[in-house]
Amino acid sequence: MKLGARLLVFSSIFLVMLPWFGYHFIEKIESSLLQGQEEAQSMSASAIATVLNGYTGLFDIDEHALYVYPFKQSINIDGYDEDWEQLKEQFTSYANNSFSLLLANNELVNDTQYLYVYLKITDKNIIYRNPRYSSLDSSDHIRLEYIDEHGDRNRLVVVTAAQGSISVYEVKEDWTSWKNGKHVNLVYGVWRETGSGYDVEIRMPRKWLEPNRRLSISIVDVFGENERNIEDIVSTHILDNDTLNPLLFQSHEISSVLKNLSESDSQICVIDKFRRVRAVIGGQTLHASLCHAIDRVSESLVNKVLLGEEQVRRIDDEGETLIVAARPVYDGEEVIGAVLVSKNSRQILSRQRDTLNDVILATLGIFALVFISLLFFSSWLAFRINRLTKQTASLIDEKGRFISHVELSDCDRSDEIGELSRGFSALLGRLNSYTRFLETVPRMLRHEILNPVNTISMSLQNIRQRSDSDDIAIASDAIKQLQLIVSSLTEAANIDEALVQDEIDEIDIAALLSEYVDNSQLKHADARLRHIGDKSGVFVQGNDIRIVQLLDKLKDNALDFALPETEISFELDVNQDNKVIIHVKNEGEYIPQEQLDLLFQGMISRRSAKTDIPHLGIGLYVAFQIAQFHHGQLKVANRVDKQGVEVSLVLPLSV
Amino acid sequence: MARVRKYKLLKGNHVKQTIAIVEDDAQQRSYYADALRAHDYIVVELEDRAQAIAAFDEKLPDLAILDIALKSDVGGGYEVCRYLKQREASLPVVFLTSRGDELDKIYGLQLGAWDYQTKPVSLEYLIVRIESFFQIKQLTSTGNNSESSNRSGELNINEKSMQCFWREKEINLTPTEFSILAKLVEVDEAVSVDELIKATHQGVVEDNTINTHILHIRKKFKKVDAAFQCIKTRYGFGYQWSCE
Incomplete structure (x- = not known):
């Protein structure tokens, strides 16, 4: 993997982890926010509970109190319960459903003077009032009993002769005769028959009930159209007990005490020890609430609070979390009620969501920025490394020699690549001087060897003038051999430089080879040379003298190894790849495979002592260099029939 | 050219020709000198560029044999040749050197050398070549x-x-x-x-x-x-x- 790519992968992994860390961080924040919220709510619940400890009277009520629901829409007195729709679950039943009732007061600003009562009575046989009977209790009727502002008990009888508007009379204690014979107009109602009995909707002034707020309602069932005897009386209060039912309104006192503490997104709910809601403040925006339009809270939380335990809970409701903190309200040692402070986590969550969004946006931004920077940085690195590679490669040709010395571009930089460049530069410099040294070695050697050789040669010449010993001839031959060795070494060392100077022309290789073989036959009369293939018309780009030099090397090689009286063939062939191949084959010694590949490397000779001419294996090296200079190849292999060796020269055809 | 003093070459001459040998190796130099003296030439032996130029300032030879590398002066022979050719373009100069590269030969011949021989030399051939050079020189100078x-x-x-x-x-x-x-x-x-x-x-x-x-x-x-x-x-x- 490349350096840049590796860097990219590592940083990407790190970057991917950033949002994960962010997410966990936000979760922590959420949980601590919720905890903070719980604590805040607990504190405010405690505060409220403490405040309410001073209002113990507000909770001092009877279990049989009639709960008056706060109502927020106007009620039309028509005997139908449509207006009461939202409270229809809240009817209180008495005596096995013989009747049920619901009381409400309207909280609309301009309609606070009435108390509304809706009664559903089960009665299969309704007896209406008949004027023939003067007694007011001679028909099915409803008794209303309340304490007026003077503390006196007042009794009202609601009767009707038929469906429709009711008649209300104030009666004496016996409930049979009216007090003043006047119809009580301020109490208005409608009587309507239903499948199972009848419904009565009544409205009466609230101020009559103040300040004692005590009201009892009784249903009186009369039997027999003629007998008209009272069969049954069902009442909201215990008949033997004179105490009337207290009316329980949601407390305006508590509400006003707590008003300032309320918030739109939190709700304060005060309940009494019978779990009846005494006050609800705020919470208009809450989706769910423990106190919402319910007179009794039946959560286990409330049970515990009413037992004196402080409570904090999170209640999941339709994807929202409602945090409820509850504190008991004491009267001395006794728990008389509780304060519930509810708030849902929507706000917290929405804040959290906003934060999360911010974090995500910021992360993405940083991500993009880092990614672009990394991309830029890695591209820049890759560019520099590539440039260095190219520059380094361009300094040296395919044979490892210096072409030119160029200052590598990053040498002046202080980073690692600069260091690498300097390292390369220094290395190449040393390599260059070493190569130069090596290149001068043959020349130097030649110079150093040939001078003493010259001295020896001249000494021998002088000696020969005085004597004619065989030793002198032997020494002269040795000098010639030495000279040949030196000159072939120099030839090999300088062949590359010399080749570069050569001129390239289009030459007819077929004609050249044909002529070459004919002429060589003349030169080597005792050898059998044979040319196979076209005699003209095959063109290559090259230098004819060099090609001949190459052929000379191949021919010398073949002549050295050919068995006497055997044929040496020069075969010209053109293949489909637009290459011309010259095969030089001789019969003779077989070359072990491991030597074949080394033959062109110079100083490797497979020559046996067949000739007395010294041999360093330089001939094939020079031939190989010439073939490469012509963009060709030189291959040597044993013949398939293992009868000798085949050297192949492959050259590209001229386009 | 007024300063140049040289021996006039005469037909059937008896005036000895002067040959300058510039060669840093004393042994080789003495072999050349002995062989040439044996053939009746006056030989001036010089071992480096400075000595050669000083001698040629004094008097030009009729023919010069130059080695190319003179001690540490790797191209000294070329410079001596250049100097001689400036002084007298027709002067025969023979390079006699161990440097046998084609590039060296080409350069030497381009400088105007008459011959470029690589060591080891045959003293016999050297004498024959020098004699023929003197003949050529005589013929060209006489216009015959x-x-x-x-x-x-x-x-x-x-x-x-x-x-x-x-x-x-x-x-x-x-x-x-x-x-x-x-x-x-x-x-x-x-x-x-x-x-x-x-x-x-x-x-x-x-x-x-x-x-x-x-x-x-x-x-x-x-x-x-x-x-x-x-x-x-x-x-x-x-x-x-x-x-x-």
Whole structure:
């Protein structure tokens, strides 16, 4: 993997982890926010509970109190319960459903003077009032009993002769005769028959009930159209007990005490020890609430609070979390009620969501920025490394020699690549001087060897003038051999430089080879040379003298190894790849495979002592260099029939 | 040129010729000197560039034999040659060196040297070459070139004066090049490389040396006649003079 790519992968992994860390961080924040919220709510619940400890009277009520629901829409007195729709679950039943009732007061600003009562009575046989009977209790009727502002008990009888508007009379204690014979107009109602009995909707002034707020309602069932005897009386209060039912309104006192503490997104709910809601403040925006339009809270939380335990809970409701903190309200040692402070986590969550969004946006931004920077940085690195590679490669040709010395571009930089460049530069410099040294070695050697050789040669010449010993001839031959060795070494060392100077022309290789073989036959009369293939018309780009030099090397090689009286063939062939191949084959010694590949490397000779001419294996090296200079190849292999060796020269055809 | 004093070359002369040998190796130098003195030449032995130039300032020789590398002065011989050619362009200069690279040879011959011989030398051949150089020099200076003129088509060569004309234009060949050309035009058929080597009167010569000389000869002809094609390569054998 490349350096840049590796860097990219590592940083990407790190970057991917950033949002994960962010997410966990936000979760922590959420949980601590919720905890903070719980604590805040607990504190405010405690505060409220403490405040309410001073209002113990507000909770001092009877279990049989009639709960008056706060109502927020106007009620039309028509005997139908449509207006009461939202409270229809809240009817209180008495005596096995013989009747049920619901009381409400309207909280609309301009309609606070009435108390509304809706009664559903089960009665299969309704007896209406008949004027023939003067007694007011001679028909099915409803008794209303309340304490007026003077503390006196007042009794009202609601009767009707038929469906429709009711008649209300104030009666004496016996409930049979009216007090003043006047119809009580301020109490208005409608009587309507239903499948199972009848419904009565009544409205009466609230101020009559103040300040004692005590009201009892009784249903009186009369039997027999003629007998008209009272069969049954069902009442909201215990008949033997004179105490009337207290009316329980949601407390305006508590509400006003707590008003300032309320918030739109939190709700304060005060309940009494019978779990009846005494006050609800705020919470208009809450989706769910423990106190919402319910007179009794039946959560286990409330049970515990009413037992004196402080409570904090999170209640999941339709994807929202409602945090409820509850504190008991004491009267001395006794728990008389509780304060519930509810708030849902929507706000917290929405804040959290906003934060999360911010974090995500910021992360993405940083991500993009880092990614672009990394991309830029890695591209820049890759560019520099590539440039260095190219520059380094361009300094040296395919044979490892210096072409030119160029200052590598990053040498002046202080980073690692600069260091690498300097390292390369220094290395190449040393390599260059070493190569130069090596290149001068043959020349130097030649110079150093040939001078003493010259001295020896001249000494021998002088000696020969005085004597004619065989030793002198032997020494002269040795000098010639030495000279040949030196000159072939120099030839090999300088062949590359010399080749570069050569001129390239289009030459007819077929004609050249044909002529070459004919002429060589003349030169080597005792050898059998044979040319196979076209005699003209095959063109290559090259230098004819060099090609001949190459052929000379191949021919010398073949002549050295050919068995006497055997044929040496020069075969010209053109293949489909637009290459011309010259095969030089001789019969003779077989070359072990491991030597074949080394033959062109110079100083490797497979020559046996067949000739007395010294041999360093330089001939094939020079031939190989010439073939490469012509963009060709030189291959040597044993013949398939293992009868000798085949050297192949492959050259590209001229386009 | 007024300062230049030189020995006049006379026919059947008895005036000894002066040969300067610039060679840093004392032993080799003394061998050359002994051989030349034995043939009645006056020899001035010099061992480096400074000494040579000082001596030549005093007096120019009739012929100079130069080694190229003079002690640590790797190209000293070339500089001495350049100096001599500036002083007198017609002075015969023979390089006698261990540097046998083609590039060195080309450079030496371009400087105007008459011959470039690589060590080891045959003292016999050296004497023969030097004698022929003096003859050539005498003939060219006396302007006697009407004799031994040899025409081969549009080529006109004078073997004694070693002058060569192609289509009436003179071509300046070194004595070695001239020997090769003379050998080629001598016969109608191809001449083998071995024969050409013999014609150059040099000791051990590689095939490639002849190739280099032929290339130079062709180039010099092409300078005066771009369409020159008369020296044919006979691959695997040698060369042939043929203008067909």
